Amino acid sequence: MARARRHEAAFSDYVVASQDRLRRVAYALCGDWHLADDLLQEAFTKLYLAWPRLSADRDPDGYVRTTLVRTSIDAHRRRQRRVRTVALGAGQDPAAAADTPLEERDALITALQELPEQQRKVVVLRHWLGLSVRETAVELGINEGTVKSHSSRGLASLERVLAPQRHG
Amino acid sequence: MDLKDRFDQATSGGPSHAPLEERLHHGRRAAGRRTAGRALGGIVVAATVATGVATLSTGQEDRATDRPAPAVSSPTPAPALDIPVTASMENWEPEEWARMNPRTAELTVRRGVTATNMVDPAVRGVVSVALDLTRDGERRYVLLVRRSGIVSVSWDAPAGRTLREFVADEQDPMDSLPIATVRGTLDASLPLVGYRDGELYTVGGAEIVRVVEDPIEGFCAPNATAAVELLHEGVTYFAVLGDGNCGSSFSKLGDVASLEAIVARRRANIDWAADAQGERQRKELEREVAEKREQSDRR
Numbered sequence: 001m002a003r004a005r006r007h008e009a010a011f012s013d014y015v016v017a018s019q020d021r022l023r024r025v026a027y028a029l030c031g032d033w034h035l036a037d038d039l040l041q042e043a044f045t046k047l048y049l050a051w052p053r054l055s056a057d058r059d060p061d062g063y064v065r066t067t068l069v070r071t072s073i074d075a076h077r078r079r080q081r082r083v084r085t086v087a088l089g090a091g092q093d094p095a096a097a098a099d100t101p102l103e104e105r106d107a108l109i110t111a112l113q114e115l116p117e118q119q120r121k122v123v124v125l126r127h128w129l130g131l132s133v134r135e136t137a138v139e140l141g142i143n144e145g146t147v148k149s150h151s152s153r154g155l156a157s158l159e160r161v162l163a164p165q166r167h168g
Numbered sequence: 169m170d171l172k173d174r175f176d177q178a179t180s181g182g183p184s185h186a187p188l189e190e191r192l193h194h195g196r197r198a199a200g201r202r203t204a205g206r207a208l209g210g211i212v213v214a215a216t217v218a219t220g221v222a223t224l225s226t227g228q229e230d231r232a233t234d235r236p237a238p239a240v241s242s243p244t245p246a247p248a249l250d251i252p253v254t255a256s257m258e259n260w261e262p263e264e265w266a267r268m269n270p271r272t273a274e275l276t277v278r279r280g281v282t283a284t285n286m287v288d289p290a291v292r293g294v295v296s297v298a299l300d301l302t303r304d305g306e307r308r309y310v311l312l313v314r315r316s317g318i319v320s321v322s323w324d325a326p327a328g329r330t331l332r333e334f335v336a337d338e339q340d341p342m343d344s345l346p347i348a349t350v351r352g353t354l355d356a357s358l359p360l361v362g363y364r365d366g367e368l369y370t371v372g373g374a375e376i377v378r379v380v381e382d383p384i385e386g387f388c389a390p391n392a393t394a395a396v397e398l399l400h401e402g403v404t405y406f407a408v409l410g411d412g413n414c415g416s417s418f419s420k421l422g423d424v425a426s427l428e429a430i431v432a433r434r435r436a437n438i439d440w441a442a443d444a445q446g447e448r449q450r451k452e453l454e455r456e457v458a459e460k461r462e463q464s465d466r467r
Contacts, residue, residue: 008192015191024179041194048195108178110451122355128175158171161455166389 011051014060015044022064024060027165028124031113043067066139069121105152118142119154126151177257248281265301267314268319280304290335298335300326309334336401361396363411374400383408387438397427406430 019040026036043064047054054060070107112120118140125136126147133151137144237311266277273295277283285300296313309331310323324334360374370376376398383395388410406427409416417434424430 012188012192013331019185019191023182023185025181027182028175036182037186042187044191045194045198048192049198065203106178106451108174124175127171132174155171162174 007052011048018061018064019044022061022068025065025124025129026068028109028112028128031109039068040064041070042071069125070141107162108158111158113153114161115157117156118129118146119150122147122150123154123158129153155157193202201377263323264314264321265303265308265323266299266310266321268297268314268321269434270314270319273314275299276302277301284332286337287331299329300331311335360398360400360405362409363392363409368394368396374398374405377404378427380431382429384435384438395427395431408434 022043023033023036023040026039027033030036046067047060047064050063051060054063091127108155112123117124121140122136125131125139128134131139133147135146136151140147182460260278264278265281266275268275268285275297276297279300279309280372281303283299283301287298288296290296290298290311291313292308296311299310299312301308301310307326308323309323309326309329313320326334348458361370361376363369368376369379370377378397380395382393384393387408389435391411393408396409398406398407403420404421406420406424407416407418408430417430419430424433
């Protein structure tokens with residue numbers, strides 16, 4: 001019992017410290033804050049189960065990130081039927097959200113969602129989170145050549161969408 | 169600004185995070201499912217340890233069963249209830265202290281467990297019982313609820329609460345659980361109030377003070393919706409809910425000022441989401457128009 005409590009305490013500390021940055025990754029992958037929350041919750045649930053078995057040298061961030069990027073996000077989005085209970089004070093904060101113009105906030109995320117799912121994941125892992133080609137390949141379970149082609153195609157697509165804005 | 173900076177900026181903000189307890193609850197529930205599934209094979213559908221839930225399904229019809237209240241016997245050292253004890257130690261999950269037969273609603277406790285108090289029914293209108301149990305010096309409250317041939321089990325340490333307070337906590341509307349309000353299923357119940365088959369239903373002890381029907385235009389259409397003020401054990405609670413897969417809001421007096429306030433908050437959330445979606449659609453339309461114009465110019 002005491003060991004279970006220790007595990008849960010450590011898990012809780014990790015969740016509090018990491019949930020913001022990990023949800024940002026989920027949001028980049030799916031483009032919807034609520035779906036991002038769902039995806040992150042699923043990843044945290046898997047991590048909770050794995051926590052006692054997680055070796056000391058295994059990075060929990062990596063575990064969650066792998067869970068996130070190996071989720072079929074588009075399929076998840078299509079079948080999403082879960083009801084969201086909106087906790088008061090925990091919902092969208094219109095005032096805070098208004099701080100950043102919606103156009104600026106959404107341009108990259110919207111453009112990203114137009115990429116095929118695998119391209120999207122490669123772009124996020126390679127060009128935001130800074131994983132190497134090899135690390136990205138391992139993370140996604142694909143070969144390095146595929147990572148390179150997804151990366152170049154994904155970036156080219158983003159450039160076509162984002163460049164006019166930069167010059168506009 | 170490089171791509172990394174743009175990502176940093178584009179992903180900043182967002183709504184507040186789910187409460188930590190909700191995150192933990194999902195994990196505990198999944199852990200319980202795994203544990204119970206190992207122990208009881210195909211019978212068990214889901215379970216959690218600690219404050220979680222376990223369900224047993226037989227596929228039998230749900231038939232109301234009148235159960236006589238068990239007689240009190242063996243008054244020393246504490247009054248023990250005469251609940252049948254399962255002789256065999258086999259098939260008991262390590263954390264499982266009491267069972268309800270999903271078909272007959274018969275209660276049993278495992279050998280070595282003593283029941284000293286019982287609330288029956290624990291949830292109004294449902295075959296349910298809460299037990300105060302002791303085993304090897306450890307005390308634990310257990311709640312068993314049968315719905316549609318499925319018995320759900322939850323348990324926790326007393327932690328200074330009465331048995332009835334434990335039952336109330338198990339049905340606490342403040343736990344932010346993502347509870348489905350799917351039409352026509354008994355699982356549609358919310359902790360204190362929910363729609364079942366088109367009617368508002370409350371758990372035992374909860375009194376509906378006020379109902380405002382369809383409080384937000386368009387919310388959850390075409391399903392029935394309501395804002396509900398309830399009184400439960402001296403505490404006023406508020407809920408905005410629909411008889412469909414639309415999400416619900418809960419709060420209590422103190423966290424929110426009034427029923428009108430919770431409706432306003434819910435409306436603001438819906439409006440914000442609609443604005444964001446509208447803005448996204450507008451941009452998509454503009455982009456389409458620009459692309460077509462560009463193609464036309466090229467020709």
